[in-house]
Amino acid sequence: MISRICMAAALALSGAMLVSPTAAQEAISLAEGEAYEHPHSDIAVPAMLGGLPRTDAAAYAEDQLDIGMNFESxxxxxxxxxxxxxxxxxxxxxxxxxxxxxxxxxxxxxxxERVLGPRSFALSGAEAQSGLITIFEPGPRNGMRSTGVAMFAVGEWYVKMRASSATRTSDGLLHWMEGALAELQLPDHDAVAVAPIGDCEDELRFRGRSRDVRGDAADNVVNSLLGGLLQGLVEEQQEEAGPVTWCRDSQLHLGQAVYRANESETSYLLALGDNGNAVRVSPQLHIEGINDRDNDDEAFSITLYRAAGDVSFVTQDRLPSPERVLELLNDNRVTSSRQTWGEGREVTINSDILSE
Known part of the structure; x- marks a missing residue:
């Protein structure tokens, strides 16, 4: 495993292309009355949903890894x-x-005002409470009487539905959403029971401002690359060791919040928006003979997860605060990127950072 990873890194050192962390919205062309079938999950969505016609459909990531559509009166x-x-x-x-x-x-x-939930629910015909739902009553300036959101998983895909009505009560909106969800055609999948997230017992504390790990730029690139490549293996081992329970640590701004697995004090996930983009901050893996360092030296990897690939940022000498992570993202302090979708698994090194 290590030799293959090192070879991939060595081959990619000549690349200078920096992968953009965002993708442009692209319209999905569908004929009037044509149902949509997601090419990867096999989820089928009719042209009329909940009694409403489809008005638009779009992809927010390449190869329809993140799609959305609206149905409106x-x-x-x-x-x-x-x-x-x-x-x-x-x-x-x-x-x-x-x-x-x-x-x-x-x-x-x-x-x-939240008037229902968050609570678990079972999809039509299923026993496991594999979905989550909540309903609000917006303030008078919004113009809607009720609004809500529901989510569930189909294999390696998340399905989300939002609903808003100017006339329906919260109970009426709930029944409407349940009916619309029942109109979806879903493939056979394992339905796993879920529960709403809770707040962490205590919030993380950060010891001063983190800085780039000392050493030459090439070492920093290799360290960040290895951290990103091997983090998935660590997470798989953690899942095999037992169930992971997530808690909400803190809210930064609209769409930006910090979550922790099993109330970890050395790692966290910084969610960016509500469609799967997030930054993982965790202790860097130490591999003897490759990224050697003194045992007393701390190092933390920063990896941005996107729909089709991951982006690694400069390694930090202590657990960085979410504000510091956002600063590194805004300053584009990228060391490498790698594809996680498709036939290729290309790794690209940001050669610009080697000259810093």
Whole structure:
């Protein structure tokens, strides 16, 4: 394993292309009345959902790894929005918490009041409570009487539905959403029971401002690359060791929140938005003979997870605060990127950072 990873890194050192962390929205062309079938999950969505016609459909990541579509009445008094995006990190309760926080915190909803949930629910015909749902009553300036969001997983894909109505009560909205969800055609999949996320007992504390790990730039690139490549192996081992329970550590801004697995004090996930993009901060893996360092020297990897690939940032000498992580992202302090989707698994090194 190590030799293959090192070879991939060596071959990629000549590359200078820096992969952009965002992708442009692209319309999905569908004929009127044509149902949509997601090419990877086999989820089928009819052209009419909940009694509403589809008005648009779009992909927010390459190869339809993140898609969305809207169904609306002519006067826009009834709206359903449907999304499918790839599971690359975290867990369903994390991304449901993100989805509901966007409603709760958005000025557009005018300080909405939560009237139901968050609670678990079972999909039509299933026994396991594998979905999560919550409903709000927006403030008077919003114009809607009720709004809600529901989520569940189909294999390695997350499915999200948002609903808003100018006329339906919260109970009426719940029944409407349940009916719309039952209209989806879902492939056979394992339904795993889930529960809403809770707050962590204590918030993380950070000892001063983190800095780039000392050493030459090439070492920093290799360290960051190895941390990103091998983090998945660590997470698999953790899952095999026992169930992972996530908690919400803190909320930064709208769409930005910190979550921790099993209340870890040395790692966290910084969610960015509500469609799967997040930054993983964790202790860097130490591999004898490759990224040697003194046992007393701390190092923390920073990896941005996106729909089709990961981006690694400069290694830090202590657990960086979320604000510091956002600063590194804004300054584009990228060391490497790698594909996690498709036939290729290309690794690209940012050669610009080698000359710093």
């Amino acid at each position: 002519a006067d826009r008094s009834q709206i359903l929005s449907f999304y499918v995006f790839r599971n690359t990190n975290g867990a369903l309760p994390v991304w449901f918490a993100q989805a509901e926080s966007v409603i709760a915190m958005s000025p557009n909803y005018d300080n909405p």
